[in-house]
Amino acid sequence: MILTVTLNTALDITYRVRSLRPHTSHRVSEVLERPGGKGLNVARVLAALGHPVTATGFVGGATGQVVRERLADTPGVRDALVPVSGPTRRTVAIVDPLSGDTTQLNEPGPLITPAEWSAFQGTYGELLRGAAAVALCGSLPPGVPVGAYALLVRTARAAGVPVLLDTSGEPLRRGVAARPDVVKPNAAELAELTGSHEPLKATQDARRRGAQSVVASLGPQGLIATTPEGRWRVAPPRRVHGNPTGAGDSAVAGLLSGFVEHLPWPARLARAAALSAATVLTPVAGEFDRSVYEELRDQVSVTEESSAA
Numbered sequence: 001m002i003l004t005v006t007l008n009t010a011l012d013i014t015y016r017v018r019s020l021r022p023h024t025s026h027r028v029s030e031v032l033e034r035p036g037g038k039g040l041n042v043a044r045v046l047a048a049l050g051h052p053v054t055a056t057g058f059v060g061g062a063t064g065q066v067v068r069e070r071l072a073d074t075p076g077v078r079d080a081l082v083p084v085s086g087p088t089r090r091t092v093a094i095v096d097p098l099s100g101d102t103t104q105l106n107e108p109g110p111l112i113t114p115a116e117w118s119a120f121q122g123t124y125g126e127l128l129r130g131a132a133a134v135a136l137c138g139s140l141p142p143g144v145p146v147g148a149y150a151l152l153v154r155t156a157r158a159a160g161v162p163v164l165l166d167t168s169g170e171p172l173r174r175g176v177a178a179r180p181d182v183v184k185p186n187a188a189e190l191a192e193l194t195g196s197h198e199p200l201k202a203t204q205d206a207r208r209r210g211a212q213s214v215v216a217s218l219g220p221q222g223l224i225a226t227t228p229e230g231r232w233r234v235a236p237p238r239r240v241h242g243n244p245t246g247a248g249d250s251a252v253a254g255l256l257s258g259f260v261e262h263l264p265w266p267a268r269l270a271r272a273a274a275l276s277a278a279t280v281l282t283p284v285a286g287e288f289d290r291s292v293y294e295e296l297r298d299q300v301s302v303t304e305e306s307s308a309a
């Protein structure tokens with residue numbers, strides 16, 4: 001099975017609102033609720049691709065109960081979330097149905113006590129025993145040490161389980177130094193990590209900092225990857241319009257599923273880019289339009305960069 005870690009799970013709330021403007025009031029035309037936080041989105045996409053998944057992280061309070069109930073309705077995802085006393089957060093994505101413009105409001109999450117963090121580490125160690133790969137995704141809730149991902153990367157490596165990291169800021173910086181197999185930053189996270197706004201150079205820099213492979217998601221431009229086997233630019237055949245929330249999480253699911261299926265890097269990257277674009281076409285994160293995914297997967301362009309670049 002593939003293990004996903006979402007330390008800051010969420011109930012994702014998506015509001016459809018036409019022409020959002022500050023200082024005015026709006027009517028919400030549609031409300032959608034889904035289990036969220038990046039790792040739960042990855043888990044849902046992996047399960048839809050037919051991969052058995054175990055989802056761990058923290059969950060608490062009435063909101064956490066809703067997250068668990070929704071997860072129980074997702075075939076293929078085993079719930080191994082660790083209960084905590086604080087309430088799971090909500091995130092709100094406000095999506096304009098015409099333009100696809102999205103405004104995201106993310107609550108900070110519950111305060112995690114040292115005892116809860118230590119209980120999680122015990123569960124994580126046990127779950128790693130049956131894992132083919134692990135994804136560590138999203139922000140850290142308050143109370144979890146900033147070096148948490150570095151520790152979880154080291155634990156996975158010691159257990160011989162390949163590990164992918166998708167986070168931001170200082171947790172990413174420290175996590176990268178712990179030598180994960182793959183990091184998947186977006187353009188802003190990569191620039192913040194490396195100080196470089198040139199994505200190809202920045203992915204190389206992130207490798208020098210410790211990551212073995214770096215796959216950056218560049219929004220509508222697709223992906224750029226620097227790995228020990230080569231460097232590739234990956235672009236979908238056309239631009240898709242919709243809600244981009246969760247597009248990066250679907251890319252992570254594509255990379256991980258391709259890894260456990262032993263696909264070569266170019267096929268893994270094509271799958272990741274196609275899933276990412278097919279997610280933009282759905283109203284919520286953690287889901288994708290299957291027919292668009294299958295159509296795009298064969299049309300994605302994967303171009304190898306020369307090693308002298």
Ligand SMILES: O=P(O)(O)OC[C@@]1(O)O[C@H](CO)[C@@H](O)[C@@H]1O
Pocket residue numbers: 008010012036037038041091104106137138139140245246247248249285
């Ligand atoms: O606060 P984080 O953990 O960085 O991000 C949380 C979040 O905004 O990311 C997902 C999209 O990637 C949403 O579904 C989700 O709730």
